[in-house]
Amino acid sequence: MMLKASTVTTLPARKGVRAVARSAALPVPVNKRAVLVRAEPESSTSAEDPSVKLQKQAEEVLKQVQGKWESTDDSEKPAAIAIIVGVIVAQIAIGATIDAVDKIPIVNKGLQLIGVAVTGLFTYRYFTDPAERESVKKSIDAFVKSVTGEK
Template sequence: MASTVASLLPPLLVHGRQSHAVTMHSFPLSPLFERRNHTAFVVKASGDSSESSTTLTVFKTVQNVWDKPEDRLGLIGLGFSAVVAVWASANLITAVDKLPIIPTALELIGILFTAWFTYRYLLFKPDREELFRILNKSVSDILGQ
């Protein structure tokens, strides 16, 4: 049963909390389940997403390479190399995980880094703004904007 947010009167009750969804006028919603004082919705995106267009571009590129007989061997070799790389990395992770001290040390390093990152960039508003500036600069450098 699909409905739109425009047909629901604000405040909209989602996951037991009130939400004022004024800007979402025509997004299709479908209720997952309804209970007393609890309603959950799934918002479905419409239109072409960047992931699907990227996936289609990759498939078209592979198809174009596959159509050329001289490039098929290279494409098969690349696919085989990818499978071997995934298999080898899975075995390497399993081997490292069996060592007694390394997983614990890596877990401790991860916890310490997470605590430092949270303190450095997430606790205070000026630090969060600095993080957003850094991320936006990195994205613009990567995309060449």
């Protein structure tokens, strides 16, 4: 939903006068004058609002998750919950570790340099030789097919 802002009144600039907005759609006193700012939705020209589309996608995902959960055996549900909790805890720990290492000045720059060097080496090695390019393309295609379930 697009919003357009319009003002009710335009005031001339004066020396020594400052306006401070306190809240949207409330008059703000400026030297005994008031300015009213109002936001209105523009008429939507698209067929479907992006928020409606996102909500539909979220509902579809929720239905898929509920279907998978219902199809899971009762004996496997505690293990699934334990795995999910373990992944969340591991992500938090990994994030904290990366933040701690990132704050060390020399290590941070060194790791960035290593990353650039490895990327450059990979690019040079696999994209300059046509046979290697084909090998990488086949490997990526095989991975995509295994993920999507195509044969």
